[in-house]
Amino acid sequence: MLRQRLFCGLVLLAAPCLASASVRTWPTTGPCASGTLQACINGAVDGDIVEVASNAVINESLSFGVPLTLRAASGYAPRIAVDQVITATATIDGDYAIEGFTLQRGFVYVTHSAGNANVRVRRVRVLAPMATGPAQISLYNNTTSPLSYDIGENDLAFAWDTYDGAIHAALQVLDTQTGSSEGRIHENRIAAAGAWAAGVLVVSNNRTHTTRVDGNWVRGGSSYGSIDLRQGSFSGGAGTLTAYVVNNVVTPLRQPADAYGIKAEANAGGLALQAFNNTVTGAYSGVNVYAASGTTLSGRIANNLLAGNILNLAYSNSGSGGVDNDHNLLFGGSTSGITPGAGAVTADPLLRGAPGNPWLNPGSPAIDVADSAGLSSVLASAGLARLDGAGLRRFKGAANAADIGALEYGDTTFLHRSANPPASVYSTLDDASVNAQASHRPQLTANWNPDGSTGLYWNHAVSAYWNSITSRWSLRDEDLVPFGDDVRFNLFAPAGGDGNFAHVATAANVSGFTTRLAASGLDDAPDRILLVTRNSVDPGGTVYDDVHPFGVFYFAFGGPGSWFVSHLDSTVMGEGGGYNVYWQAPSANAYRHLATAGNIAGNYTLLDHPLLNDHACARPHVTQSAGQGVFNGHQVGVWYTGSRWSVFNQDGAAMPVNAEFDVIVDAQQAFECNDVIFADGFD
Template identity: 35%
Template sequence: MKNILILIMTVISLPAAAFSFWPGGAAPCNTTLQACIDGSPVGEYIEIRTNSTINENIFANKAVSLVAANGYKPKFSVGNNVQVYANGAYTVRVKGLTLLGGSMQVVGAGAPHSIYVTHNDVTHTNANVASIRVYNTSYDDIHFDVSYNRVHTNFLNSPSDEFGAISVYKTIGNGTATGRVYGNTVTAVGIESRGIMLNERVGGGIDMNVIGNEIYGATQGGVYVLSEHNNSDIHAKIGSNAFYRHDDFYFPSGVHLEALDGDIEAEIVNNSMIESRYGVDIIEVPGAMVDAYVYNNLVAYGITGFYFPAAATVTHDYNLVYDVTSNTGYTPGPNALSINPQIVGLQNARLRPGSPAIDSAQSIALLALGGSPFIDADGGIRMKKKGSGAAQLDIGAYESGDVFYTHVNKGTGSYISTLDHPDLNGDSGADEIHITSNWSHNGAVGPYNNDNEGIYYTGGKWRVFNEGLVDIEPNAAFNVAKFAAVSNTFEHEVTAAGNNYTNINKSGLDGQSQRILQVTQHWTGTYNDHPPGVWYGFGKWNISNLDLVNIPNGANYNVYFQEPSKSAWEHVASAANIVSNRTTLDNPIINGVPCAQVHVTQSVSQGVYNAHPVGVYYSGGYWRVYNQDLAAMPVDAAFHVVVSPEQVAACSDLIFKDGFD
């Protein structure tokens, strides 16, 4: 059975298109990258295996994918751009590239297909065009996914055209550009700067979800939606985005809707606009139409909160507007608030404990975002339980409620260590607690904990223990998380012995192969001294003993799951990121942050069973996952990783960085 599963999962993990790599590949990929592209067939998946700076200006006049190989960070030198003209029914990916001073453009043409522009880092100065520009020049529908990019654009004061740092638009009056702009970090500088722009200038449709982005600057609009043609039809779902000032001058404008002709329909839900020139600004000229649904937004410390012209159709309530100079066309709804939101800071709009915005949003308003991920600006789940009541929704871009801390063992001579935290104590039914061994807490070194850890509850407190009854060394540290999204946490008990894996049956997981999971052994009477991992097959998620020993009846697990986000992802070990018994994580949220609290669960997505206890540690600017018994880390070992940007900001002492108190 194991070999069958490995074969299935390995086949699933391979790119569907033809595959080649550069540099060092077979001809035509044995000279320049441009020659590799020119000589490759349409639909080729080109993996870039270098950390060196590439001094080439790339133009692909065909549908090819350009993807940084796992463990590599290819960089393009200043003045060089990457352009792909994706013509035909091929999936195209541009992923993991760094542009030190240039722009990225991917064009969808021909038959319906999908384009993914993800995990890129683009810096663009004196910009006259978008840093990342995707557009549809097809009569058919093109799906765009622009996610997890980091973009810094310094615009010219008088650009020749209207673009955002990230721009999505159409050039043909038929077909629809669909998809999402998700989990990006965008800085747009200049008096004409825009953050994320949706522009319909020739007719046809744009239907995009703009979710979970953090935008700095963008004085003309953090999310700028522009309709310019009488046959234009734009539908924008704009949720859980945070808008901030850049430096001392470039104050943001949150959401700007401008209908010069045609129609704009927008759902603007659960965003935070801090120090904005406008929170939401609507322009509708005669003959055009704007229909906006504005709920659960937090607008504070700005100039104009809401600008709603009389001609526009605006439905609104449950917004918190505080300390703005004026509003136009806005009369607070019956559930609106106008009191101090008690945010952490002007560059950190997360809510302090006791904030009136906590649990004060209308939960059903999230449904207006349709199929968008219900993910906040940190990449965590919306709607969390903050006490003994039901899970509810906060106003603004960030959801409060999760607990992250590090427990350090102070005892000796025992395989048990008692957790002591007010949010855990007395909560015997908590299925949302998870642990990960941390070898480098607060810069300390070690000790190892070479055993399979679990947790259990007794006497009013939770405890960490070693399933193999091995003593936990003094100063051994464990990252502890209590995830408050109770709809996504549960206990799973094995009720039928005889297999080394157990099927999970759970709505929200079944049929969802891309979910990110955390699994912690939760002792309720049955020991299972084996390393656990997860895998997906035949429509179900499963938990396995990675050493393939049968799981005993009564073994019990805490399980957490969520959609992938910028703070929840799968890491795969490769020859380029492995040293000895460890593999290096690379995520800008935690890079350079030794106080980050990283949580990992092993995955068998690539067909590799890493049958060893694991932990995390920090060194040289990066976090790493390591085998506790010092066994070599195998290529294609995989890990589901979850971190908290809120915890990272707090431990990095960013709370009063802007002088806000």
């Protein structure tokens, strides 16, 4: 009954969206069944969605001038041929979106000419720049009409090595007229090679412009700055640029360093800068702020990790007002025009690899000493989730405190292999992240062939078991079958704090085949991403076995919603024992994967993520979800196909369409196993 109600609720929620837009799939349906993709686009009208259900190379430049969404169909990764581009012109009210394409050598260019436009460019990959040096993603506003934008999760390989007086950025937003703009540039991965290449550029002139630049990884940049924010650069200007620059990692390509890391300047008008929890290493200037005469400056520079830069902080203000600074870690460089404020740290941050690997080692003086309250306030003001620069939880540990810098210390991923002999239903974990750490409740995902090794199935229900006598975590086969030799599991050991708790199945929360979860921040939050692992021991020390496959779903019917753990084979949920639960807000590295006809092959569905693709050493973490009303009643694991990671049914059953999976990618583990974020041997 609950499953039926869940499905009906989803249908009701989806109906308005389906009624307001026509989905045109190329090259498979209706008027888009044959002919060019551009012809399919030309036939679309205001509000349509054009989906590309093809992995082939498309030898066309694409353009549109009405509000529509041009995107890859679920499970597909279309590629645009060399020197072909995608352009859009926003001329009337509506949404203009480009999502999921790979350009071999080209760019995406959107012009806002009229109307109240919402522009979205997401999950676009550009493999090489064009010879003339245009930005690979560019948004240009030349109207007084309102503009909003979302430019995120893009992967850009840019280069420019010639000085010609212009700023050549991989990603740029240029805003020249009066009126208002607001937007977000987030979770992009940018390599900006060459002596005169910048990473992210935002220029505002006469408008009231608010931008949030967060969670980007930028490598490279020139004297213009890897993240460059400019107010009043076009012949003066009386506007105000409000910039939230949060959780970015900036590392230069060029050595010796001559690049700015983060640069913010007011040439006319006003600049309000909130630069929080960024990490900049190995640059000429870590954070550089400039205000010309007649301008107004305000804001705060706090919680930034600035190490190994020639100038960690540089400040020049000839205008009115000023920017405060506090709680920054400044190491291995000097400051100019500014005195480090309260809470400054001047010790070695103990990075795992300077300047290339920006994560913290144990014992770093940056751990838990940020101004957590100030960061919380800035995130709330900017409308940003409580995440770090890797898209995982920001506030961790017993005190839920934040670290200085973009990347939070505390979560760990490791591979566990069972050993046989001795043959046992227990397999003891041995890693510093979980040994004697009862609050680091591990999440497990079966791994068929780690590092591309020989595959091994294990079609059994496996739980996590805390032994209070030995203070060690073990894995336990719930059906009491002894572990085979060398059964493999990806283990995610989250630090304690909000988002990590033990749920006990009791009479008060068990109903039918479900048990209701409850936690502050999780209740009434349908977007949360969860990992759940069975914990067979209840607080009284009694072991309760549960051999049924399970997953999570969110349900709201006539009131506040809740998350549930459900038996996916629809058997009754028993009382006793419980689950280790990890949850967080969604991000590029914490997302929901949908199995579709485009990504299903037999008993598995292919994942598509830049930190996983082509990297056998990655360790993805997965929990089943039933958000689409599809219950995949099978034990699952992950396996590497030779180029992609996938989720598979251990018993060989066909993967159903619309099965869902919550996926966590530990960016630190992916980085350190193959430096897939900046893979050029910089360290």
